[in-house]
Amino acid sequence: MDYRTGKRIVAETARRTENRYGNRPTMKDVAARAGVGLKTVSRVVNGEPGVTPDTERRVQEAIDALGFRRNDSARVLRKGRTASIGLVLEDLADPFYGPLSRAVEEVARAHGALLINGSSAEDPDREQELVLALCARRVDGLVVIPAGDDHRYLEPEIKAGVATVFVDRPAGQIDADVVLSDSFGGARDGVAHLIAHGHRRIGFIGDMPRIHTAAERLRGYRAAMADAGIPVEDTWMSLGVTDPQRVRKAAEDMLAGPSPVTAIFAGNNRVTVTVVRVLAEHSRSVALVGFDDIELADLLQPGVTVVAQDAAQLGRTAAERLFRQLDGTLVLPERIELPTRLITRGSGELPPAD
């Protein structure tokens, strides 16, 4: 069975149809074996009161003998809540999302919920497909790191009671809870830091501006430059490049042109890593500040100065808000912005080498 089409997958049909759940025992089976009623088994399984120790023992023996395990699918159907939440992010393999995901999981666990997650791979259609699949599973809530910029498709779901919190980027076209890092302020401070160290020709390499964080960081870059009265040249900016090869090319171009940059601001962790590589091969010393912290940044020569955001805190905050929505403690959607932190390690403090 495919969660998208609803069609069965051919190969599995043959083996499985005659063997539903591998013929798992049900409460009925347990009841028959223990010689009690169905509901009595239910009571024992759920630790409800009103069962004599003797009866309970008989039921428990039957449960153990048959290897019975309650079917939570049926339970969910009956009770209405699934005790699970969905997390849709861009890519679990990205070191930024690991801690975020784990933080969400911990909060979910504290509330007795399981976590279902999916990677959108930065594809809006895939995001929607995943989100709707999770809604069809009737997750109690959703934590979404948006790939797309139009989330009206979620309106009926939210209206129907699916708690929803967006993280890292705001929702598009709908009013919903959102937890962000202060990308604008962080980038502005990072670039201002470079300016304070004497740089005027500063390059910016970031992701596609349709991604909110990328746009905000670009805005921060422009704001810092404007504040310092430095006109920005087009050749200093590279937008929408994200794969290593193109980042490399972009960086090399900035360092080569007629007015080469003396410093680079890297818009996210992946860009930073590639730029570090390029600079390591470069003869002239070039300053660097990156958005997002990266592991081992302190051990490089020079250490990499970064604008750090706390991924775990983002996840934790979002998940806590989600459960407060579910509690009914929360009513109005809100936008929460977490501060970033500039960590100086050397690369951002290099003077311009003209």
Place this chain on the structure above:
Amino acid sequence: MDYRTGKRIVAETARRTENRYGNRPTMKDVAARAGVGLKTVSRVVNGEPGVTPDTERRVQEAIDALGFRRNDSARVLRKGRTASIGLVLEDLADPFYGPLSRAVEEVARAHGALLINGSSAEDPDREQELVLALCARRVDGLVVIPAGDDHRYLEPEIKAGVATVFVDRPAGQIDADVVLSDSFGGARDGVAHLIAHGHRRIGFIGDMPRIHTAAERLRGYRAAMADAGIPVEDTWMSLGVTDPQRVRKAAEDMLAGPSPVTAIFAGNNRVTVTVVRVLAEHSRSVALVGFDDIELADLLQPGVTVVAQDAAQLGRTAAERLFRQLDGTLVLPERIELPTRLITRGSGELPPAD
């Protein structure tokens, strides 16, 4: 509702009981609105044949108007398969597991299944709790990175038809599919590499030997030393330390004693990172080979030589085996061992500095 106790969480009861699923429309509602039978709606929703275009249009309109979305919980109950698989690992935030998890997800997606995951935090009880919760949800299959060493609790589940594959470490006490990296061979080669570069006093820092990979790597270390006819001194080995502070202490002790080591073999990515930090502060040059690749290892001075394992490949292999179990293509449990790869970058080629 708590997936462990089955008890409702008090705070949510009040708000939710009168508002099941937020009163989502059901097929019955759609049928009423479209003026057709229940089953006809089901047919339209599932794209089954035998519906006039006109009827289909009416139903579709009703669906859109009501914002209906099929309840997959009910569907699952009826059909028997959930189109979801569970992944239990140690810690999603660990950079080793991100790519692994993502790889499992991609394979699941290709088979139309969703991924539910949980972190055991290296706690056997928590692993069992998670696994059984997933079984109660009737996941079709499980990919487990074991924390415990006794998995007999899974026997009834496997017998009942839950496909199961263990990754990174073998299952305990039961016969099941397992996909591993060649920890023994990798560690032996890594240590032999150090020996080949003239080292004789080589330290080993690894995790608790009750963790299979840690034990295997230790065995590899001992084998390489034995092959070279080098007797190992107890002070050269540090087992069961994993938090940075204690790794630091262990490394410093090895470098300080009466017969200080001239090289260190680090048993996993986290140990490697800490050892790199210690060595960076150390006056004498000390060689290092680490198990697991780490990002930016090539940019450090010197680059860090590692025994790399392919986390994504581990996940992919395991997931593919899982679905082959589900297809019925697979019958007998097997143990698959993936090779490791020595990547020389400098730190492992340093000569001994006595």
Place this chain on the structure above:
DNA sequence: CCCGCAGCTGACAACGTTGTCCAGGCTCTA
């Protein structure tokens, strides 16, 4: 003109669980 057939459609049971409600037996008190 009637029969058969095909194509649509819907009534109904079933999936495994939980909530409601009632029956029967027990204890305790007046």
Place this chain on the structure above:
DNA sequence: TAGAGCCTGGACAACGTTGTCAGCTGCGGG
């Protein structure tokens, strides 16, 4: 000892969906 009240246990419906099957319509052919 009768009546009230409590404790235990079970019958039954319901959750929302899908599979089965039977009924209905309209059409073509005998």
